[in-house]
Amino acid sequence: MSDAAPSRRGTTRRGTTPGPLLSSVRAAPAGAAQRADAAEAGLLASLVPLLAEWLPRQRWFAGKGRPITGFTLVTATELLPHTTGTTTPGLLHLLVRAHQTGSPTARPGPLDAPVHAGTDDCYQLLLGIQDVLPPHLAPALIGRPSGGPLHGRTVYEGLADPRLASLLLERLRVPGRLGPLRFTREEGAVIAAGLAPKLLTAEQSNSSVVYGETYILKLFRRVCPGTNPDLELPRALAAGGCARVPAPAAWFEAELPGPDTEALTLGVLQPYLPGSADGWQLALSALAVRADFTASARALGHATAEVHGALAEALPTVVLRRPQLEHLAAAMTRRLDAAADAVPALRPYRAALRGAYDELAALGRAGRTWRAQRIHGDLHLGQALRTAEDGRWALIDFEGEPARPLAERCRPQPAARDVAGMLRSFDYAAAVGRAGGSTWSARARAAFCEGYAAVHGDPREDPELLRAHETDKAVYEVLYEARHRPDWLPVPMSAIRRLADSPAAGEAVAGAARPGGGTPGRTDEVPESDPSA
Template sequence: MTENPTPSSTSPDHDLLTLLGDWVPRQRWYAHKGSAAEVVRLERSDLDESGVAQLLALTMRSGAGPGGETTVYAVPVTLRPAPDPDLAHALVGHLPAGPDGAGDPAWVYDGPHDPTWTWALRALVLAEEGVGDAAFGAGGATADGGLVVPLEARARVLTGEQSNTSIVLTGTEEPIGPPVIAKVFRVLNPGDNPDVVVQTALAEAGCRRVPRPAGWVDGHWTGAEGARVQGHLAHLTEFLAGSEDAWKVASAAAVAGRDFSVEAAELGRATAEVHATLARTLPTVPATAERLAVLADGLHARVDWAAAAATELAGLLEPAHARVEAVRSVQAAPDLQRVHGDYHLGQVLHSAERGWVLLDFEGEPLRPLAERSEPDLALRDVAGMLRSFDYAAGSATAAGGAGEAAAAWATAARDAFLQGWSEVSGVDPRRTGSEAATLLAALELDKALYEVVYEVRNRPTWVSIPLTAVRRLLA
């Protein structure tokens, strides 16, 4: 790897690197929590003429020594000559004046919280121009026929997001159009981000099950391997004000013991509509025996990994391998296509006008972007949502509800979702012995095994939820 050396103590970037090297690993979107972090490289570009709003690409190596994993992070910041009390909650830190009075002191703020930075982001998109230089820079673009990005707007950062930072922009000048949400990608991966590619393709195909696009920011930077790469930095889409988060809706129903079958069936139909549009709009590939063999090999590897990581799975290794090996014998699997890739109730909103709307087509954030862009079985999304219904039911038992009632709620919701999905897709994975049932069972088992390991490591009191699913799938 070629890389810039860490700036010397006399470099104007030295104090900034030290500051960011301490601040970044403490953020929700940092990908390698708990491991030592070493700053490898800093690239920076002004987003406005004043130089207050800046975009940084910070390359960090997790773990000690050259064997650690290297990741590039987007770090939007503003550098102000004096502290701003209104931004105290977003303060990254203070940079003192340089040695012998060289350089001015600066207060560094987390850019998405600063109106100056969000204004510069909107201006970049609307102008459809670029900033920076040949080594590191960014350029904005508006979506053809998409929403108008308001230049003058109120901005607020959404809380709770793990891997990215989202900013809601509400116009303040007449005519006030629909609000826009700007998602700033924090981990930078070379290549086109699936969130931009897939949502744009769906919207252009007339699909109303995704937010309308507004624009995006792409750019180029020095990648983790030291070469110049390019990809997406941010994505701007419609913000569905007044909509309800599907996880909150479903878990509230489970806690109250209210049947969710009607809503689940409609969600199944909406999911199948999106899958059908993706299959028509973006390339597909045949599910050949060779590709299914690769899938089976990967599923076997997951079984071994989970069994080694969680003693709770003792005694289940042999039937789990038998379940996933059945994938290899499938003769007529549907074509592989673009899918959501990380589908669960938290990725769906309910709009009074539009019904269920699907969000966040990035795929699993920690997987390499090239893998997330590969065609896959639509049934993988189905498996993800089935697991999510189990977790919604788990919230009912955590709230003191009866386990049997919660299990019955989940069974009804799962069945209704599959009913709705099969009505539109024409494939019913509930048919015992069908090839669709074989594929779905293996994919759901794969997801549940991952969940067992996650819960063992992070929330041991929740491990019974996926472990019960594993046993059911192997029965």
């Protein structure tokens, strides 16, 4: 990684909250801006070597495989000052833009989404600061800056420190502003003080802290201007009376200078569902004892349809006509071609798979239309929780695919995309649970569609649309597995063969996965979350 001097492009001095660590400028208004700018530059310059090494190792860093050429400090805010000589930690909130150029390597990153050359991603960092790091926080170490306002102190991942994680909850309990940061609590929400924090370790694209088994705070690591769907959609559903999604209790944002600059959503606090189990673990548990999962799948389909119906009521919908359907099919075709170029195993099926997209475009030319609406965007078994209290399904994590542009994630899409994601997830569960040639996946898929049909229309009545989306999802999985987990490639390839061999889309929807290439390696090691995510 490059240790080049940080770029000054895009730095927002007005977004910086001066304090003991950032600037000693208080007394002399003349030249204060220049001194603040110098202090800001000194802070970032001292952190560049540390961040260049630490950031690429984080699971949520999206730019793996491409060199970092520099950093820009967007905002710096002291949430808690640190005084040298004391054991009280400080907490420094940063928004840092990482500049990267070039193409990703053959193994580009955790989300495997397209990354364009020259893309600069903005990351949210919460840096703990102490003179000496206690032994129990040693795994959170980032380093000791040389020079700058943090010279000689120890910098570490602040969320790993319960004292600093508790400070975030307190900020959310008491709404207000601190520099560019704005903390908001939902009207009527009561957030208790003193809830013990616990940092979760299973996150990939974000970080989450559970407070006292009562609330969970999701912090978005890669951020961009605009309201994150994981705040927008649950709030809209709560306002519409939908109880299938935990309603946000509080959130915080960054407001940057500029007349046309939208606020950046940084974190959302929602009720935690203690004792709940996600659909992925429930499915694997059922498979372990060869138990029937159809009742659970049917109830999950029912819950998904309720959420789709509520979203269609709460937010605008659009009609997809010929131009939109041709555009959708063309985008799917481009993804297929790119994946086939990268994964030789996919090439023999390219023509047959493209037929699903061509059929969708042809229906648009024939006058067929479909309704599009706001959807979950990344639905799979790991995004569904069955509560311990009443056994009802709830859906979580409405962020969509985090690596996709926000505008794309906020665009109305056919509900069939969510349905296809869940159908693919059943196939993955069957493979990991070693269902082999059983019909477990076929029964679960059919039951999910039946439960959905009881509320919001049977997705199998639009077979061309559903087949195109399931094919698109399977192609995505092939590319991901080939680059990250080659032993898992037989799982999506079994779906590819089924979809390519079954022009009758109804068969494609109902058919079970047949891992003819063998079940994926290491299936005795159950993943923490749904691998189809």
